Amino acid sequence: METTRQDIATHKKGAKAHTDEVVVEMKDVRKTFGTKDVLKNVSLSLKRGENLVILGRSGQGKSVAIKCIVGMLTQDDGSVKVLGEEVAEKNDTELKELRTKVGFLFQSGALYDSMSVRENLEFPLTRVLKIHDRAELDKRVEEVLDAVGLKDAIDKMPADLSGGMRKRVGLARTLIVKPEIMLYDEPTTGLDPITSREISELILQMQQKYKTSSIIITHDMECAEITADRLMVLNDGEFVAEGTYKELESSKTEFVRSFFK
Amino acid sequence: MAEQELSGWKKGLEEAGNQVSFFTGFFRNVFAGGFEWSEFVRQCYEIGYKSMTLVGITSFIMGVVLTLQSRPTLVKFGASSMLPYMVCVSIIREIGPVITAIICAGKISSGIGAELGSMKVTEQIDAMDVSGANPMQYLVVTRILATTLMIPLLTLVGDVIGLCGGYLAVNLTDHTSWSLYFNKCLASVDFTDLLPAVIKTIFFGFAVGFVGCYKGFNSNQGTESVGLAANSAVVSASLWIFFLDVVAVQITQIFYY
Numbered sequence: 001m002e003t004t005r006q007d008i009a010t011h012k013k014g015a016k017a018h019t020d021e022v023v024v025e026m027k028d029v030r031k032t033f034g035t036k037d038v039l040k041n042v043s044l045s046l047k048r049g050e051n052l053v054i055l056g057r058s059g060q061g062k063s064v065a066i067k068c069i070v071g072m073l074t075q076d077d078g079s080v081k082v083l084g085e086e087v088a089e090k091n092d093t094e095l096k097e098l099r100t101k102v103g104f105l106f107q108s109g110a111l112y113d114s115m116s117v118r119e120n121l122e123f124p125l126t127r128v129l130k131i132h133d134r135a136e137l138d139k140r141v142e143e144v145l146d147a148v149g150l151k152d153a154i155d156k157m158p159a160d161l162s163g164g165m166r167k168r169v170g171l172a173r174t175l176i177v178k179p180e181i182m183l184y185d186e187p188t189t190g191l192d193p194i195t196s197r198e199i200s201e202l203i204l205q206m207q208q209k210y211k212t213s214s215i216i217i218t219h220d221m222e223c224a225e226i227t228a229d230r231l232m233v234l235n236d237g238e239f240v241a242e243g244t245y246k247e248l249e250s251s252k253t254e255f256v257r258s259f260f261k
Numbered sequence: 262m263a264e265q266e267l268s269g270w271k272k273g274l275e276e277a278g279n280q281v282s283f284f285t286g287f288f289r290n291v292f293a294g295g296f297e298w299s300e301f302v303r304q305c306y307e308i309g310y311k312s313m314t315l316v317g318i319t320s321f322i323m324g325v326v327l328t329l330q331s332r333p334t335l336v337k338f339g340a341s342s343m344l345p346y347m348v349c350v351s352i353i354r355e356i357g358p359v360i361t362a363i364i365c366a367g368k369i370s371s372g373i374g375a376e377l378g379s380m381k382v383t384e385q386i387d388a389m390d391v392s393g394a395n396p397m398q399y400l401v402v403t404r405i406l407a408t409t410l411m412i413p414l415l416t417l418v419g420d421v422i423g424l425c426g427g428y429l430a431v432n433l434t435d436h437t438s439w440s441l442y443f444n445k446c447l448a449s450v451d452f453t454d455l456l457p458a459v460i461k462t463i464f465f466g467f468a469v470g471f472v473g474c475y476k477g478f479n480s481n482q483g484t485e486s487v488g489l490a491a492n493s494a495v496v497s498a499s500l501w502i503f504f505l506d507v508v509a510v511q512i513t514q515i516f517y518y
Binding site for chain 2: 070072096097099100102104106107108110111112113123124127128170173174177
């Protein structure tokens with residue numbers, strides 16, 4: 001069934017439960033690679049329960065920004081706080097602890113291709129949450145696979161899955177540890193329009209089910225329309241616009257409007 | 262600090278620093294607790310058992326060739342009865358360990374380099390890291406310890422098979438009984454031949470695993486880097502084996518002869 005703007009609005013209304021508590025805060029963040037300033041004084045804040053979409057052309061520093069949030073990259077200047085804690089000041093152990101609260105869905109899904117779907121999902125449970133009880137593992141795996149609609153794929157290998165299924169399993173593996181914050185790096189890239197829409201709707205459903213706050217990086221406008229409570233547009237290492245989908249759609253800036261054409 | 266483009270010797274220093282950091286990271290993770298036993302056993306199976314055929318065939322051929330090549334010279338000096346002695350000492354002290362390690366560098370080090378390189382390129386290692394799991398402990402520690410344990414064992418198996426190859430070659434031209442051949446072989450070597458050879462294979466095994474893991478773990482983005490990681494793993498591991506062999510021979514000379 002086709003998802004209309006009305007449906008999306010209704011869906012979001014149900015999902016809308018964000019508070020004023022800031023869970024991710026970037027202030028004046030600067031990041032340079034060689035001589036290229038990838039991020040120049042970038043600031044953003046994500047509220048609890050909110051879905052923030054970051055739009056921007058390729059190579060503008062969107063992925064770098066969320067990699068700073070999860071501590072995969074360290075900013076050259078400025079501050080990145082997650083759940084009130086400065087990420088750059090954390091040692092390895094503290095960073096691992098913090099990462100259990102932050103889920104990261106990679107563009108490719110990044111499934112461990114030597115493991116079956118079940119083993120992929122059990123991996124963070126046994127290694128991060130240290131759950132070794134067979135019944136508990138089975139319960140959690142089945143629950144999360146059910147949520148992403150892939151219960152039948154439990155014993156399949158990643159190579160046997162389609163692009164959309166890999167993204168779903170990747171999402172399931174991230175959500176299985178019940179993170180408070182989700183970071184999506186171009187979740188619909190490389191998918192056909194129908195599967196892209198399904199993934200976008202799934203992101204919204206998962207936000208409702210698991211009560212997560214999300215930052216979604218995309219240049220897929222349908223994904224942005226479906227998932228975003230708020231959008232920010234990154235260009236040349238700086239945020240140049242911020243607002244709701246409707247506000248940005250009718251922006252006075254030609255560059256911002258060009259995303260919606 | 263902004264990442265700067267380093268060139269020439271600075272890049273060399275950076276590479277050396279990265280290797281030292283990887284080396285210390287390995288030892289830190291070995292003793293960090295939470296050892297991945299099941300993955301370690303799986304790697305021992307993959308690295309040890311699955312290399313057995315290749316090592317066995319190569320060692321057998323080396324035993325045959327060594328015997329056939331040496332015999333005419335020994336016959337010329339009237340020392341053909343020394344053939345089992347010469348074959349055994351050569352295989353146990355040098356040919357067995359080095360040939361086995363070189364084969365493993367080609368098969369295992371490149372395999373590890375390509376596997377981890379591919380995991381790096383497809384963001385699987387990043388995904389593991391970001392999830393709060395420890396990729397160093399799961400992927401690196403298990404593989405390096407498995408090669409360190411399995412290559413000495415493969416060498417011992419290879420030595421025995423190489424001697425069997427020697428027996429076959431001796432019997433192509435003469436007739437020597439199985440018991441006489443092996444009695445002569447065993448009489449020709451003692452503890453001081455076997456122990457240094459086994460000890461150096463432990464270091465060879467470590468080098469094979471370490472180089473493969475380092476190259477794979479630190480490969481850049483892009484599929485080309487997977488091939489590069491596999492290729493440079495073989496080259497570096499082979500060079501390390503020869504270097505370690507020279508050091509081991511020097512140390513053995515000092516202590517035993």
